[in-house]
Amino acid sequence: MSEQKSSVMLIDDHPLLRKGLKQLLALEDDLEVIAEASSGAEAIPLATELDPDLIILDLNMQGMDGIATLKKLRDEGVTSRIVMLTVSDADEDVVNAISNGADGYLLKDSDPEILLEHIKRALSGKMVLSEAVTQVLATALRRPTVKTPAELNSLTNREHEILSFIAKGLSNKLIARELNISDGTVKVHVKHLLKKLGLRSRVEAAVWMVNQQGGKV
Template sequence: MTSSATIMMVDDHPLFRKGLKQLFAMEPSLELVAEASSGEEALELAKQHEPDLILLDLNMRGMDGLDTLRAMRAADVASRIVILTVSDNNADVVSCIRAGADGYLLKDMEPEDILDQVIQATHGKLAISQRLTEILASALRKPDNSGADTLSTLTSREYQILQLIADGLSNKLIARELDISDATVKVHVKHLLKKLGMRSRVEAAVWMVNQKRPESHQDRAH
């Protein structure tokens, strides 16, 4: 039997946390290990518990979700972090993904859909509300450089890894798929993000999904 994925939720509304707790209690593959009502508390608990997934509200009093997200990434918190908020503001979505969020969900989704997306996220998949995908794709299109030109700067291995990121695979799964170490995948991801001028793997995944994959690259990926 596989072990449960551990989750921490960060939200300054006790009633919403209670609702989520009840939702997760119905799902044996998820285990809630911590809850925080502020960014400062969340940062401490994230380091203490090292949960598989952190669900983070954006509009919190004091240290908001975006600042908390940046602080967690700066502190090398390796957990997957998914924003769960009421804001479908384009700028918020793009800022969070660029700051290293692994997904962006809206609180007005059906509870079953939130649960489904959370489970997907624990498996390394991209968790994003459907209506935000197009917003994100448009915002991440870079008019100053064509996709083909940018992709041509990648090595065959980097391109291969970028395709697997776009398919929603985590570093661990990519390492298994390509029979290389997690550390090697990490190095490749760092290099390809730098070449693409992007700051997060989710940003790269959404961008890649919207590219026409050039023939020359598929030929040279052998």
């Protein structure tokens, strides 16, 4: 292995926290913070360009949140180790984070030494989870993501209707024919409903919907 420093990038919209984190990381000779960003939008071009060894990513950010940023980063082909950092100790996003390619999920209120320890472990290629997070993960496994249909209520009738067609596997064109509207309009509805549900594609929407209604069409 090399004796080179490991490059670290911080993404967090709280300057103070970045400062603190930077100080913490400065305790280690072999870590170097090479970039900081205060938003996902700002971070993505930086990350793709610099390709740091490790990215520490705040989960709770204004605008594009941590998960969205994570998705986008992986989507752009960023292969850095990415560790999510969050305040909440009962955050169910852990499942989302891990399944979207995060290499760790740490809590901001962890003991600094432990945090540093975890960060170093993450750099060495390991998956790191804060203690409290392990609970959440286990709980998530026991209660397999029964999502709140609250999100369904945010959809308009038309959007809901179109979602259910998507969940049957229909293409936009077929849905349009079914509803006697143009396929362009269907695309508009699909676009809106994906945005509202925070999903990336009709496939995700279909799976999500099928799980909502307990499957079996």
